[in-house]
Amino acid sequence: MKKSFLFIIAASLFLSMSLASLTNAQLASKKVITLDLAKKIAAAAEAEAVKNKLTVVVTILDDGGNLIYLEKMDNTQIGSIEVAIKKAKTSVYFKRPSKTFEDMVVNGRNAIIALPGALPIEGGLPLMVDGQPVGAIGVSGGTSQQDGTVAKAGADFFDAQLK
Numbered sequence: 415m416k417k418s419f420l421f422i423i424a425a426s427l428f429l430s431m432s433l434a435s436l437t438n439a440q441l442a443s444k445k446v447i448t449l450d451l452a453k454k455i456a457a458a459a460e461a462e463a464v465k466n467k468l469t470v471v472v473t474i475l476d477d478g479g480n481l482i483y484l485e486k487m488d489n490t491q492i493g494s495i496e497v498a499i500k501k502a503k504t505s506v507y508f509k510r511p512s513k514t515f516e517d518m519v520v521n522g523r524n525a526i527i528a529l530p531g532a533l534p535i536e537g538g539l540p541l542m543v544d545g546q547p548v549g550a551i552g553v554s555g556g557t558s559q560q561d562g563t564v565a566k567a568g569a570d571f572f573d574a575q576l577k
Contacts, residue, residue, distance in 0.1 A: 447476060447549040452483035459568030470555030470564055471498040477548050479503045494554035501538030502552025507531045509547050512538030513562055537561030539569045
């Protein structure tokens with residue numbers, strides 16, 4: 415009887431401690447890209463495209479690779495829509511510019527082509543806060559180098575907002 419009583423006390427104490435830790439649990443908070451900010455990032459990228467006489471598609475994705483905003487400039491080929499999205503997804507999924515994968519392929523590491531979700535073409539950049547991706551920008555419509563320049567203008571605008 416004494417052992418059962420001690421067992422019940424010990425079990426009750428353990429249960430109380432477990433419930434206390436559950437009530438102290440907290441949700442994580444994270445930074446997100448709002449639609450308003452996505453539009454401003456895209457506008458900065460578009461301004462760079464116009465300056466360089468380019469027509470491009472600009473996409474802004476969230477940290478899960480979901481589309482927040484897409485802008486297709488007049489006369490940009492339709493195929494660039496999906497390419498811009500895939501460049502941005504590559505960047506957010508792998509936390510690095512899509513050019514990283516292009517450089518690997520150029521240097522002979524052709525196995526990168528088979529990496530699921532990676533499009534090895536410059537023009538996708540992750541948008542980072544405190545070392546973590548909160549989204550990405552993807553650009554398509556020019557050469558890969560031109561797309562990279564336009565994407566960088568959008569990413570630089572984003573970075574300036576953090577200061």
